Structures are given as structure tokens and as C-alpha cells.
Amino acid sequence: MALPWTPLSAVNRYETVSRSYAMGFDPSTKKYVVIFILKNKENLNKECRIHALGAPSWRKIHELPIWGLSQRNICANGTIYWMDELAMNGRRGIQCFSVAGEKFEVLFGPEGVKSTGQLAQVRGCLAFLCLKDASSGMCDLWRMDRNKNKVWTKTTIQIKLWDSPPVMLEIKIIGSTKRGEILITVGSKWPPRGKLIVYDLETGKFRTTWITCPSHPKGKV
Known part of the structure; x- marks a missing residue:
């Protein structure tokens, strides 16, 4: 399925950027979405857009991840997850995005598990x-x-x-x-x-x- 053109309003064309995509599924609404996160050359999150498959365009959402996101992600029970390099008190950081609520939050891996896994x-x-x-x-x-x-x-x-x-x-x-x-x-x-x-x-x-x-x-x- 071809996705609509993605507008990039957060940066100008001369600025070095990186882009992250992820696909999610909400079992309560049977809706598939693609989210797009744009980062600037300082690796700071600048913009996040979401597209529901079948819709004519993307929507800009005001929620942004707390940290930078890796390219690898998984979706489980209506939530998209990314493993973070950041660790606090010996626990791996995991960023998650609720497809239904369109919200980012952070949770942590099992206590004492320091490997990336x-x-x-x-x-x-x-x-x-x-x-x-x-x-x-x-x-x-x-x-x-x-x-x-x-x-x-x-x-x-x-x-x-x-x-x-x-x-x-x-x-x-x-x-x-x-x-x-x-x-x-x-x-x-x-x-x-x-x-x-x-x-x-x-x-x-x-x-x-x-x-x-x-x-x-x-x-x-």
C-alpha cells in the first residue's frame, strides 16, 4: 500500500535529519497506523505524525518521545515498543506508544537485567x-x-x-x-x-x- 506524501514542517531542507517509522495495530478498533518521527541533526525529536491506513493524509500529533528511538520496534496488544540504550539503576529503558491514546510513555525492563536483550x-x-x-x-x-x-x-x-x-x-x-x-x-x-x-x-x-x-x-x- 502506497502511503501519502509526508510533510516535513519541523526542519528546512538544508538541515541534516533522521527519520524513524513504526507500524502499530489497535485490536479494539482494528485500525492499523504508521507513525513517523523526525529528528534534527542534534538527534532531538522535532516532529511526530501518524497515518491511519486508508486515510487521505498524515496528522501531526503533539506527543513526542522522551528520547531518540531506535529503528527496531515491535507492537503488542495495541502498543508499539522500542528498546532504548538508556539504562537507569541497572534497568533498560523501553519507550512505548499507545495506538488508541496516541501517547508516549517510558517503562523499564526487568530489574537487574542489564543486557540489551x-x-x-x-x-x-x-x-x-x-x-x-x-x-x-x-x-x-x-x-x-x-x-x-x-x-x-x-x-x-x-x-x-x-x-x-x-x-x-x-x-x-x-x-x-x-x-x-x-x-x-x-x-x-x-x-x-x-x-x-x-x-x-x-x-x-x-x-x-x-x-x-x-x-x-x-x-x-
């Missing part, structure tokens, strides 16, 4: 995945309870990877199923290989499969 959406809830030990495949999955706002619960997951730990291991949650399983990709740059892991949160069991990629010389990544 990865934001994810699991069963419609915000989740935070941290790799604790690459050699054993031990990970902590933190989930924010919908009914208990800002309360994190932890599930420890141990994933059997390979006989010898690979170099530059990367683990990502790419989604979840209605059956309560989460989909995790595990890969390494050297040796170049990867797996898709389907993990059942209820039983603690998982199954794995190789990730095939036709463009890769060996057919696998």
Missing part, C-alpha cells in the same frame, strides 16, 4: 529475551502480564544448540502461535548455520529444523 511479542504481550550462556543455550524470557501492568514474569529456556558453541551466536524470537509455542531463530556467522526452534511454553518441549534459503550456496543458513 531483544524485545518480542509473545501471545499478544510484550516480551524480553536475554541470552545468559551461549555454551549451554540458556535464555531468560521475561513477559509483561497484561492484567498486572509493569509486572514481569520470567521463564528460563534451555535450548540445545550444537556440540561446540558457535562464534557470534544470535537468537531472535520471530513470533508465536495460537497453541502457545514461540518461534525462535538461532544462527551463527561462523560456522554459517542456523535453526528454527519451536518452543512450547506450557510443556517446556521444543523441536528444531534447519532454515533453508534458496539463495544461499549450500541451501542453508
Whole structure:
């Protein structure tokens, strides 16, 4: 779907700027939106606009993020989340934007978790995945309870990877199923290989499969 032209009224054409986009979904209204944040050369947020898919134009909103936003974001239960580099008292900062209320706010990751980790959406809830030990495949999955706002619960997951730990291991949650399983990709740059892991949160069991990629010389990544 082609989006309408985005007006840039906050800066002139000679000023160096950076742009951030994010897509969100409000389950109460079934509305999809795209938000656009413009930053000036000092990396300060200058303008925020929102576009509901199907509308003829963008709207300027007066809400602005408190800090600069990263490009990577996720949407869960009507809220868009960004992981921030800023940490306070050992906790990672997370900026969020309510699609329905069109408001920004800040919350923090689990107490004592200092690693950057990865934001994810699991069963419609915000989740935070941290790799604790690459050699054993031990990970902590933190989930924010919908009914208990800002309360994190932890599930420890141990994933059997390979006989010898690979170099530059990367683990990502790419989604979840209605059956309560989460989909995790595990890969390494050297040796170049990867797996898709389907993990059942209820039983603690998982199954794995190789990730095939036709463009890769060996057919696998």
C-alpha cells in the first residue's frame, strides 16, 4: 500500500535529519497506523505524525518521545515498543506508544537485567529475551502480564544448540502461535548455520529444523 506524501514542517531542507517509522495495530478498533518521527541533526525529536491506513493524509500529533528511538520496534496488544540504550539503576529503558491514546510513555525492563536483550511479542504481550550462556543455550524470557501492568514474569529456556558453541551466536524470537509455542531463530556467522526452534511454553518441549534459503550456496543458513 502506497502511503501519502509526508510533510516535513519541523526542519528546512538544508538541515541534516533522521527519520524513524513504526507500524502499530489497535485490536479494539482494528485500525492499523504508521507513525513517523523526525529528528534534527542534534538527534532531538522535532516532529511526530501518524497515518491511519486508508486515510487521505498524515496528522501531526503533539506527543513526542522522551528520547531518540531506535529503528527496531515491535507492537503488542495495541502498543508499539522500542528498546532504548538508556539504562537507569541497572534497568533498560523501553519507550512505548499507545495506538488508541496516541501517547508516549517510558517503562523499564526487568530489574537487574542489564543486557540489551531483544524485545518480542509473545501471545499478544510484550516480551524480553536475554541470552545468559551461549555454551549451554540458556535464555531468560521475561513477559509483561497484561492484567498486572509493569509486572514481569520470567521463564528460563534451555535450548540445545550444537556440540561446540558457535562464534557470534544470535537468537531472535520471530513470533508465536495460537497453541502457545514461540518461534525462535538461532544462527551463527561462523560456522554459517542456523535453526528454527519451536518452543512450547506450557510443556517446556521444543523441536528444531534447519532454515533453508534458496539463495544461499549450500541451501542453508
